[in-house]
Amino acid sequence: MSAIKSLCVFCGSSAGKQPAMADMAYKLGANLAAHGIKLIYGGGNVGLMGKVAQGVMDNGGHVTGVIPEHLLKMEVGHTGLSELVVVDSMHSRKARMFELADAFAVLPGGLGTLDETFEILTWKQLGLHGKPVVLVDGFGFWDPLLVLIASMIDGGFVAPRHRDLFTVAQSVEEVIPLAMASTTPSAVNRADLF
Ligand code: AMP
Numbered sequence: 001m002s003a004i005k006s007l008c009v010f011c012g013s014s015a016g017k018q019p020a021m022a023d024m025a026y027k028l029g030a031n032l033a034a035h036g037i038k039l040i041y042g043g044g045n046v047g048l049m050g051k052v053a054q055g056v057m058d059n060g061g062h063v064t065g066v067i068p069e070h071l072l073k074m075e076v077g078h079t080g081l082s083e084l085v086v087v088d089s090m091h092s093r094k095a096r097m098f099e100l101a102d103a104f105a106v107l108p109g110g111l112g113t114l115d116e117t118f119e120i121l122t123w124k125q126l127g128l129h130g131k132p133v134v135l136v137d138g139f140g141f142w143d144p145l146l147v148l149i150a151s152m153i154d155g156g157f158v159a160p161r162h163r164d165l166f167t168v169a170q171s172v173e174e175v176i177p178l179a180m181a182s183t184t185p186s187a188v189n190r191a192d193l194f
Contacts, residue, residue, distance in 0.1 A: 004132070004179050006064075007032060008040040008101035010116040011048040012109035013075055021108050022051045024138045028107065028172045029055020035176055036061075040100045042093065043067030043084055044075030048107050053078050066096045094119055103132040103179040105169075108141040124165050132182030133166040134175050142168070 015022050025048040032039050032055075039056045042049055043065025056063045057080055064083045067075065068090055077084060087093050094116060106117045123129055135142050146168070152158040167178045 004037055004102045004176070006038040006040050006100055006102050007176075007179065008097045008104045009049075009052050009107060010104065010109060010113045010120075011041075011052060011107035012113055013042070013044055013049055014047040014110060015051070016048070016108055018139065020139060021048060021141075024136070024172050025049075025051035025107055026055035028052055028105065028136070028175060029057075029061070030059045031172060031176060032056050033059035033061025037176065038062040038064060040064050040066065040097050042075070042097070043077055043081070044071070045078035046076050048109065049075070050078060052107065053081060057081065064100060066093050066100070068093050098123075098129075101131065103134070103182070105134045105136055105175050105179065106142075106166075107136050108138070121165050125162055132179040134169050134178045134182075135166050136169045136172060136175060138171060 009028065011025060029039060029052040039053065039061065041053060041063070044050060044067065045053070053063050053065065063081045064085060065078055065081045066085045066087060067077050068087050072086065085096060087096055098120065104120055106113065120133055124131070124133065137143065149158065149163065153160050153163060167182060169175045169178050
């Protein structure tokens, strides 16, 4: 069991079409607050991002938002956070969120969510870190992605053992237990990759 003190959530800057997704994001935030786990996220007050942050803040938790200066207006920086870190670029934002987080959870989102998730997964694939990554598959949102990854494994482009780079939660309640139960893989060398 690893001690998780902070969890970074990647999710949509949009709320999507199903209100249940926003509820899921808010509930994840509330769960983090209840467990005393700090939220690290992109700092916006929009979409599912805003909901997860609100879930933490409404329940007395701690939120650190990390947002690039140029996005402060576009994503409407959340003004009610415990801490808002303003960085100079998207790259700095991802690096800062990575440094601050003990683990990652991924809620439904769009291209930015995929970018953030796969950067973390590919760093882990290369043995640069061993932090838990939990995909929250509420309402089957990530099922097509799981099918694609299975197909990449079948096609010989992803090593079968790299399916274990992340775990899949079927509900928000499973996120913290799954993150805590994840084991840290040892460093890999090139020969281990395939
Ligand atoms: P989205 O899933 O597209 O709604 O975006 C979710 C988050 O990812 C937002 O905070 C975006 O600012 C961020 N994002 C969007 N595009 C990128 C990118 N190319 N690199 C890093 N983050 C991004």
